[in-house]
Amino acid sequence: MRRPDPFLMSLIAAVLLASFLPCPPTWQPWLSRLTSLLVILMFFFQGAKLQRSALVESIRNWRLQGSTLLVSFALFPLLGVGLYTLCHLLSPTGFLGPDLWIGVLFLCCLPSTVQSSIALTSIARGNVPAAICAATVSNILGILFTPLLTSLLLHRSHGGSGVQTVLNVAQELLLPFIAGQILQPWVGPIVRRHKILLSFSDRGSIIVMVYAAFSVAVLQGLWHRVPLLTLLGVGLVDTLLLALTLALTFLLGHGIKQSIEDNIALQFCGSKKSLASGVPMANVIFPSGAGIVVLPLMIFHQIQLFICTVLARHYANRPQ
Numbered sequence: 001m002r003r004p005d006p007f008l009m010s011l012i013a014a015v016l017l018a019s020f021l022p023c024p025p026t027w028q029p030w031l032s033r034l035t036s037l038l039v040i041l042m043f044f045f046q047g048a049k050l051q052r053s054a055l056v057e058s059i060r061n062w063r064l065q066g067s068t069l070l071v072s073f074a075l076f077p078l079l080g081v082g083l084y085t086l087c088h089l090l091s092p093t094g095f096l097g098p099d100l101w102i103g104v105l106f107l108c109c110l111p112s113t114v115q116s117s118i119a120l121t122s123i124a125r126g127n128v129p130a131a132i133c134a135a136t137v138s139n140i141l142g143i144l145f146t147p148l149l150t151s152l153l154l155h156r157s158h159g160g161s162g163v164q165t166v167l168n169v170a171q172e173l174l175l176p177f178i179a180g181q182i183l184q185p186w187v188g189p190i191v192r193r194h195k196i197l198l199s200f201s202d203r204g205s206i207i208v209m210v211y212a213a214f215s216v217a218v219l220q221g222l223w224h225r226v227p228l229l230t231l232l233g234v235g236l237v238d239t240l241l242l243a244l245t246l247a248l249t250f251l252l253g254h255g256i257k258q259s260i261e262d263n264i265a266l267q268f269c270g271s272k273k274s275l276a277s278g279v280p281m282a283n284v285i286f287p288s289g290a291g292i293v294v295l296p297l298m299i300f301h302q303i304q305l306f307i308c309t310v311l312a313r314h315y316a317n318r319p320q
Contacts, residue, residue: 011298014207018214018291019223031212038205039280040176046139047180048187061130064262068134071249071270072112073145077153079244080108083237095233100226102154103296104237106282109149110297111142113272120308124315126264134269139277143174146281209279210294217291226292231299238300242307245271264315268308275301 023031084105087095096104114135121131180187249270253263278297282290 010207011210014211015214015298018211018218022215022218023212025219028212028216031208031215035205035209035212035280035283038208039283042176042205042276042280043174044176044180045191047177048184048191049180051184051188061133061262063256064127064130064258064266065134065137067249067252067256067266068112068138068269069141071245071252071266072138073109073141073149075248075270076108076241076245076273077105077149079241080105081153083240087237096230096237097225099292100230100234100296102286103293104234104241105153106150106285106293107238107273107278107297107300108241109146109153110273110278110281111146112138112269113274113276114139116305116308117269117272120268120312121265123309124264124268124312125261125318126268126315127259127261128265130262131265131269134265135272138269139274140177142274142277142281143177146277147285150285205280209283209290210298213279213283213290213294215291220291226295231295234296234299235303238296238303239307242271242300242304246307246311260318268312271308272304273297273300 084101112135114132117135118128118131122128246267249267250263253266258266275297279290279294282293282297286293
């Protein structure tokens with residue numbers, strides 16, 4: 001029997017802790033400072049870890065890289081808007097309610113994951129170097145694209161304009177990443193040698209941010225506003241989004257006549273959405289309501305891991 005994922009168990013524990021012992025309002029400013037510090041460390045270490053040769057390599061396979069970006073930042077948002085419109089035609093409340101639909105549309109604007117996209121491409125015997133490049137470039141550009149797309153889809157802004165939202169996200173995420181890249185020749189070997197630094201800043205920051213976001217949401221009556229039936233509705237919408245994206249990336253890969261290895265990389269990089277990038281961005285873009293906004297993302301994260309793991313094993317069984 002496969003052991004439970006410790007990270008998943010930690011996320012569930014953070015949600016349960018916030019549900020029964022939410023952070024008191026008087027402590028929340030200190031918790032906010034802690035989460036900001038952990039996010040800065042996470043993106044600094046990510047910048048220090050990434051070798052510049054990987055960025056240069058990503059430019060060469062332009063069809064795969066362009067297709068991945070097209071799926072992440074164009075196809076996904078269009079599918080989200082389409083499902084939103086269809087659900088509101090069938091029901092005046094759209095099944096989920098406005099707050100959770102904000103979370104679904106925000107999810108559609110996020111970049112791809114890095115770790116799981118690469119791991120699943122490797123299991124499926126796909127083009128791993130291309131997957132590394134595609135997922136990395138998606139995350140870097142997502143710092144700019146995600147807040148702009150979110151402002152466009154939701155007709156909202158933070159701090160006055162969509163440009164201001166980009167500046168806010170860039171200040172907290174992009175500047176530490178650039179600092180890590182500048183110091184990469186000196187800090188990079190240390191980070192790659194001591195992976196615990198990256199693991200602590202990456203997973204630790206997400207766990208703390210999930211606890212902080214859900215603490216605020218619980219104090220605002222989250223679980224009274226989101227019954228079990230609504231959570232099942234979120235799972236259904238997330239599953240539909242993932243299934244449609246997997247099918248369309250499969251057709252797109254065959255349409256541009258890629259090798260099966262490149263098609264696998266496109267499917268797994270294009271269909272993923274990053275929890276690691278999504279939680280800190282939600283805290284910047286939705287400072288007062290990040291808890292309910294990240295709920296569809298957390299559910300999607302588990303669905304994508306399960307379904308794509310089954311798909312990766314199917315690809316792995318093809319003839320050599």
